[in-house]
Amino acid sequence: MAKAEDVMLRLALPSKGALEKPAMDFLGAAGLRVHKPNERQYSATIPSAPGVEVIFQRVTDIFDKVEEGSVDLGVTGFDVMSENTEDGDDVVLVQPLGFGRCELVLAVPESWVDVASLAELADLATMYKEKGRELRIATKYRNLTRAYLYQHGLNYFSLVEADGALEVAPSMGYADMIADITSSGTTLRENRLKMLDGGTILKSEAVLIGNRRTLLDSRAKLHQTRLILELIEAHLRARKFLSITANMRAESAEGLARLLAHEPKLAGLMGPSIAPVYGKTRGEQAFAVTIVVEQGLLLPTVDHLRQHQGTDITVFALDYFFAAQSSSFENLVELLKRQRR
DSSP: OOOGGGOOEEEEEESSSTTHHHHHHHHHHTTOOOBOSOTTOSEEEOTTSTTEEEEEEOHHHHHHHHHHTSSSEEEEEHHHHHHHOOTTOSEEEEEEOSOSOEEEEEEEETTOTTOOBHHHHHHHHHHHHHTTOOEEEEESOHHHHHHHHHHTTOOSEEEEOOOSOGGGHHHHTSOSEEEEEESSSHHHHHTTEEEEEEEEEEEEOEEEEEEHHHHHTOHHHHHHHHHHHHHHHHHHHHTTEEEEEEEEEOSOHHHHHHHHTTSGGGSOSSOOEEEEEOOSSOSSOEEEEEEEEEGGGHHHHHHHHHHTTOEEEEEEEOSOOOOSSOHHHHHHHHHHHHHHO
């Protein structure tokens, strides 16, 4: 473990739950492998990022740890951040991470055959109110649910706090319906619940959050954050692209470049990289052409190369794709500066 005096930045990761393994896998793939010698330990290091200490916490607690400043960065769900963020707190969204996608939705019993939309739910809530009772909604997301319902004209309801699996609340009788997180809807269907049309309160994924105060007040911590963001951003960008290499015969590299440029979107981001191939036999010149294209253009690009006698075509997935600068870090710095003003 790093010595206390060597630690510049603390990063909180999920200790359990649906985000635990995906977070570890994601960081490892981005070149930020977490080294945890003992599974029972609640702290670890990242060998490629000296000076960073990893602290393991429950997803629901990570927001609080970042907000109070006991950790500087944390990986949690956008749903957790959105539910707990208040005006004037010190938490900033640093980077969406692209995994752990789910939705916070309104779900009612399948037996409610006349309730399939928010408008029909509003009518039911009004009818309940006229009969002297309120529509009861079990949820762990009181702030998001209340704001969404008010925004859509539902004013007659009460929110029921519940721990554990919310899907059983209607069948057990302590709530009429639920507002809960789902990734596929399977658990809802298995408990005879259905999502409402227009009932998606929030789309969520794993996010990296930070404490604006501790980051802004420490150049060392901001520098460590930049290193982490550079790798994460380059890794996320790389997922969208492929590197394609083919051997091609031509009289000159310039002529080959002009030939491939007839289809600009298939000629690489700035154009092809062309290098001579020193063949086994004498004759017409050969070149190795490398093109970086978006994944969706793979087969059209392969066909484009074939049409011009491209052979020995190989395709490589990219680990990193660095831009001229890290837009994520630049955006973070600008956000911190605005907050200081």
